[in-house]
Amino acid sequence: MSDMTPQINIDKLWKVFGEHPERALDDLCQSMDAEELNARTGLKAAVRDVTLSISSGEIFVVMGLSGSGKSTLLRMINGLILPTAGEVTVEGKPISQLAAAELQKLRSNKMAMVFQSFALFPQRTALENAAFGLEVAGVPRQKRLEKAREALERVGLGKDLDRLPQQLSGGMQQRVGLARALALDPPILLMDEAFSALDPLIRREMQEQLLELQAESPRTIVFISHDLDEAVRLGDRIALMKEGKVLQCGTPRELLCKPANEQVRHFFQDVDAASVITVDTVAESPACVINQAELLLQQTDQYSKAQKIACIIDENNVFKGVLQQNGEIIPAEKGPALTAETTIRDAMELVANAPYPIPVIGSDQRLIGVISPRRLLRSMILR
Amino acid sequence: MKYVICQVFATVSTGPVGEGMTKTVEWLLNHAQPVFLVIDHAINGLAGAIEQILTVPAPWLLAPLIAILAAWRVSLSFAILSLLGLNLVLFMGLWQPMISTLALVIAASILALLIGIPIGIFSARRQHIWAITRPVLDLMQTMPAFVYLIPAVMFFGTGRVPSTIATLIFSMPPVVRLTYLGIRQVPIDLIEAGRAFGCSERQLLWKVQLPNALPTLMAGVNQTIMLALSMVVIASMIGGGGLGDVVLRGIQQLDVGLGFEGGLAVVILAVILDRLTQSLAASNFSRKSLPQRFKAFTNLWTSS
Numbered sequence: 186m187s188d189m190t191p192q193i194n195i196d197k198l199w200k201v202f203g204e205h206p207e208r209a210l211d212d213l214c215q216s217m218d219a220e221e222l223n224a225r226t227g228l229k230a231a232v233r234d235v236t237l238s239i240s241s242g243e244i245f246v247v248m249g250l251s252g253s254g255k256s257t258l259l260r261m262i263n264g265l266i267l268p269t270a271g272e273v274t275v276e277g278k279p280i281s282q283l284a285a286a287e288l289q290k291l292r293s294n295k296m297a298m299v300f301q302s303f304a305l306f307p308q309r310t311a312l313e314n315a316a317f318g319l320e321v322a323g324v325p326r327q328k329r330l331e332k333a334r335e336a337l338e339r340v341g342l343g344k345d346l347d348r349l350p351q352q353l354s355g356g357m358q359q360r361v362g363l364a365r366a367l368a369l370d371p372p373i374l375l376m377d378e379a380f381s382a383l384d385p386l387i388r389r390e391m392q393e394q395l396l397e398l399q400a401e402s403p404r405t406i407v408f409i410s411h412d413l414d415e416a417v418r419l420g421d422r423i424a425l426m427k428e429g430k431v432l433q434c435g436t437p438r439e440l441l442c443k444p445a446n447e448q449v450r451h452f453f454q455d456v457d458a459a460s461v462i463t464v465d466t467v468a469e470s471p472a473c474v475i476n477q478a479e480l481l482l483q484q485t486d487q488y489s490k491a492q493k494i495a496c497i498i499d500e501n502n503v504f505k506g507v508l509q510q511n512g513e514i515i516p517a518e519k520g521p522a523l524t525a526e527t528t529i530r531d532a533m534e535l536v537a538n539a540p541y542p543i544p545v546i547g548s549d550q551r552l553i554g555v556i557s558p559r560r561l562l563r564s565m566i567l568r
Numbered sequence: 569m570k571y572v573i574c575q576v577f578a579t580v581s582t583g584p585v586g587e588g589m590t591k592t593v594e595w596l597l598n599h600a601q602p603v604f605l606v607i608d609h610a611i612n613g614l615a616g617a618i619e620q621i622l623t624v625p626a627p628w629l630l631a632p633l634i635a636i637l638a639a640w641r642v643s644l645s646f647a648i649l650s651l652l653g654l655n656l657v658l659f660m661g662l663w664q665p666m667i668s669t670l671a672l673v674i675a676a677s678i679l680a681l682l683i684g685i686p687i688g689i690f691s692a693r694r695q696h697i698w699a700i701t702r703p704v705l706d707l708m709q710t711m712p713a714f715v716y717l718i719p720a721v722m723f724f725g726t727g728r729v730p731s732t733i734a735t736l737i738f739s740m741p742p743v744v745r746l747t748y749l750g751i752r753q754v755p756i757d758l759i760e761a762g763r764a765f766g767c768s769e770r771q772l773l774w775k776v777q778l779p780n781a782l783p784t785l786m787a788g789v790n791q792t793i794m795l796a797l798s799m800v801v802i803a804s805m806i807g808g809g810g811l812g813d814v815v816l817r818g819i820q821q822l823d824v825g826l827g828f829e830g831g832l833a834v835v836i837l838a839v840i841l842d843r844l845t846q847s848l849a850a851s852n853f854s855r856k857s858l859p860q861r862f863k864a865f866t867n868l869w870t871s872s
Contacts, residue, residue, distance in 0.1 A: 293766030
């Protein structure tokens, strides 16, 4: 989904609150944990030595419990909070070195923010709220209202343009908040626990809507969340934070299957692994593979008894079909097969009901492996 | 005991602090006369113009106008009440003093708001300005009002101008304080939202802070007008004229009836001013567009 140009670069970023915050940066203090630092110096380190790079077009989730510094980190990306040390670079521009006017321009053109508390202006209607960013940017009234209306329609609020925030439900208010950000059509969207204040059902709905919007026109989304399921559902990559430090950063599957340390494992123990792990990682190599060209020459009893089938491929490893024990050939387009990115959860029914191991095929039609019910079960045990 | 009291009274003469103040006032009198002259003319012009405007419509026209305003902004019953009240003032023969009191209140309030609101805004945005403003406001509010009547008289003589200035000083603190409070109370996430969407400091003030501070700010406006009205009575001692004069005459001649009439007229004026300015602070006012307000106004006549 993402081309790999880093759009936001976070380099050795520190944010320390208190008097003379630079005290926290010396070697001795760096080795202390947050509690010890606070006890000895009275300083509060919100973000400690964070280095991340976020590519354009990806949904990057920063996850952690409250007080882990994730909101502070987000606010340093658009310069609402200035770092104590280190630098955030957005599209090549170092945020802390920009003049006020340049920073305002960057915020107007590149980044829009969605807030946990919605932060809608109470005396403005939904339409006027959605048009706020454009109004600040100096877009003429007619044009900005037109764009704001489009944005509201995109989030499904086309009928409530003239209502005030207090007349809208929480979910609707956050849709206005989202529309206010989308109206600017920014390449970067910063979402600060945007769905945390909503009911579970509405939250789910909003998550799906966000994914739909992302599929329509991909932007870089930095999403702050304390909800693990939300992080796993939305995130292309997740950075897990604790006490201001990034414990691990990677795809949901990496964090789940290869946790960097005990803390990460602890965090992820309640995650439904079946909805994260994809079949290509658990597929086993087929016991018997027959090249299409050799098919006629082979004896039918050559394939494995254990797997009951032989997979047929051509010279480029492209999957062509399955040769069953009774000599019957099922061509690729007729038989069951799984694509690589199918999650185990989605594969379960098919695998359980099939009479033989199901082939797993990559996006280029090449054979990756096969997956049997037994293999599937073991993958759930041994994660 | 007797000795102690004598000692106390003996020491109550001008001390070094008072000497300093006297010297300052004298120096200003000798050297800043042109400045006082300009201020004198400006305030006299403003207060005079307002009084002229208020005198143009006859009582039978002005009273219904005020009642219509009351019906539109407050309620029909309050409109009837204010019409009755104004008739009572007219009946007591205090219409002209009331008009000159009203003119003085309006002039002093306009000046207090013109000076006070910007000070409040600056104080809210710069903490060190507030550190200066705050003790000055405390001083203005707690210093007995009579004390600054004295220099006001020395600079401007007696009459409308020193009264307006004394009233202005006395009534300014609430609008400064409530403007400060209103801006400070704007939720931090709204400020963050404003900044995150690219507001410059000026846009933040006009598009985020002031609209959200408006209800509190309007409460400050209301308080300033009410304080101005209460000061006007005291200002009559230095020739402010109007209803204060009537009350003062009542006190000097021990005429209970005259004092009561003057006081009653002040109360009627106060109630009308209070309710009308409070209605401006009501949050629905700022939200209605001009056509909506016009529609609400015409509804008065079309609906029963």
